[in-house]
Each structure stands twice: as C-alpha cells, then as structure tokens.
Amino acid sequence: MLTFFHSPGSCSNGIALMLHEVGAEFDCHVVNVRKGDQKAPEYRALNPKGKVPAIRMADGGVLTEFPAIACWLAETHPDAGLWPGDALARARICEALDFMIGSVHMRAFTFVKMPQKFIDTDEGQAAIRAHGLAEVERGLAILSDTMGADDYLLGDFSVADAALFFLLCWAEEEGIAIPDNLAACLARIRARSACVAAAPLLRR
Ligand SMILES: N[C@@H](CCC(=O)N[C@@H](CS)C(=O)NCC(=O)O)C(=O)O
Missing domain, CATH: 1.20.1050.10 (Glutathione S-transferase Yfyf (Class Pi); Chain A, domain 2)
Structure with a gap:
C-alpha cells in the first residue's frame, strides 16, 4: 500500500488526481503546509526536503518531486494507459x-x-x-x-x-x-x- 503525503490545495492536488487516474490503492497522510506541518521533525525524517508531495512506497522507500511521482505512478499502473510506449x-x-x-x-x-x-x-x-x-x-x-x-x-x-x-x-x-x-x-x-x-x- 502507498502512503501519500499531501497538503490539500497545494501542488500535491495534482498527485491526488494522478492516484485516482491510475486507480492506485493508497492511504493519505495530511501534511498541512500552511500550518507548517512540513517542518515537523517526524516529517523531515521522512522527507528532508520538507515539501509535499511525497509517496512512501510498499517497500518503505520514499519518492519525492512531482514529476518523478507522477511519471512513476503512470508507469507502474500500465492499465491506466497513461505511460506512452513512444x-x-x-x-x-x-x-x-x-x-x-x-x-x-x-x-x-x-x-x-x-x-x-x-x-x-x-x-x-x-x-x-x-x-x-x-x-x-x-x-x-x-x-x-x-x-x-x-x-x-x-x-x-x-x-x-x-x-x-x-x-x-x-x-x-x-x-x-x-x-x-x-x-x-x-x-x-x-x-x-x-x-x-x-x-x-x-x-x-
Ligand atoms: N519541486 C517540488 C516542489 C514541491 C513544493 O514546493 N511543494 C510545496 C507545496 S505546493 C511545499 O511543500 N511547500 C512547503 C515549504 O516550502 O515549506 C516538487 O515538484 O514536488
């Protein structure tokens, strides 16, 4: 199961859309960047960049940066047809x-x-x-x-x-x-x- 670290209204809204587009199973963990949750030591331990979006993958690895996450979701969910062969x-x-x-x-x-x-x-x-x-x-x-x-x-x-x-x-x-x-x-x-x-x- 994936864990999605997300701040509603932020750029991670695009990853929320992608997760639904590809039909991924995930838990959502809210990191409210307006309240400064991204600065909490527990979140920094997970993502030292202190930003959302981030995804914790099934093996415990953490993926950050919007383009990397969005492309990885598309490529690992081929049935969604969002990762072109060309x-x-x-x-x-x-x-x-x-x-x-x-x-x-x-x-x-x-x-x-x-x-x-x-x-x-x-x-x-x-x-x-x-x-x-x-x-x-x-x-x-x-x-x-x-x-x-x-x-x-x-x-x-x-x-x-x-x-x-x-x-x-x-x-x-x-x-x-x-x-x-x-x-x-x-x-x-x-x-x-x-x-x-x-x-x-x-x-x-
Ligand atoms: N290059 C990063 C940028 C992420 C980013 O700037 N996220 C903002 C929310 S839209 C954030 O977490 N800001 C918190 C902060 O800068 O303290 C990406 O593409 O994922």
Whole structure:
C-alpha cells in the first residue's frame, strides 16, 4: 500500500488526481503546509526536503518531486494507459512537466504566493509578486500555445495534465486570467471521474 503525503490545495492536488487516474490503492497522510506541518521533525525524517508531495512506497522507500511521482505512478499502473510506449511522447511529457514545475510553479507562482519568503519589506514583496504574476501569465501563454485546439495539454489526457490542473486552480484562486483553451481544459479535467473522486482530498 502507498502512503501519500499531501497538503490539500497545494501542488500535491495534482498527485491526488494522478492516484485516482491510475486507480492506485493508497492511504493519505495530511501534511498541512500552511500550518507548517512540513517542518515537523517526524516529517523531515521522512522527507528532508520538507515539501509535499511525497509517496512512501510498499517497500518503505520514499519518492519525492512531482514529476518523478507522477511519471512513476503512470508507469507502474500500465492499465491506466497513461505511460506512452513512444519515446518522443514520453519526452514531451517530461518537457511539459519540467516547464510547469521548474518554471511556472517554482519560478513564478512561488513569487506570487510567498513573496515573504524572499524579502521582508512591503515594497519588496509587492515587486516580487508582480514579477511572479508576469511570469505566470507568460507561462500560461506558452502552455496555451502548446495545447492549441486540443482537449488536453498534449492531445489526449496525460500525466502533464495533472500538473496543469493544480496550476490552473491556483491561477483561478489568484484571479489570474486563464486563456480560453486552458480554462476549457480545466473544466474537462474537473469533469473526469478521477477528479470527481479525488474532490474530498483537494479542498483546503
Ligand atoms: N519541486 C517540488 C516542489 C514541491 C513544493 O514546493 N511543494 C510545496 C507545496 S505546493 C511545499 O511543500 N511547500 C512547503 C515549504 O516550502 O515549506 C516538487 O515538484 O514536488
């Protein structure tokens, strides 16, 4: 059995979606990052990075980092059909995940949501947040171009949409304009049975 370390409303919402998409059996352990649970010594012993998501696997090993967890879930649940056999299709998933996590999450939304992590002054925080907002908008424009007229980011639903899901939910929360094709994709993801089933885990 897997144990999922999760903070509702955080990026781990995308892994909650993935766990349901692949039909994995798991227990959920809430690590509320708003309350600082990730700093507790017991959690640091499990994941020294002090972040969610993390997955404890059946053998006791712990897997961290969104792209690694999402791809591993897809590859180890082949019946879900979310891990393509084609090398380029897999590379496109990695490419999209790296951009969404490395750039849009870590180098854009982090500045919007937590400018206080970087500077103490109000003016400094406002400048960092403004930079983050511009970077989120730039990121969403690139993702919108990538998706084009398709239903999901890379055509059919893929692992990449699990990351797109939490980013678009955050954009909505922050009142950031979402390009029409991405907004339609978010509605499609929310209507998926896996997302409906995951709903109790997604709310803060
Ligand atoms: N690179 C990590 C980032 C994870 C991350 O930043 N998670 C946030 C929640 S969205 C977190 O745990 N923040 C707690 C903290 O930074 O103290 C991944 O892709 O999993």
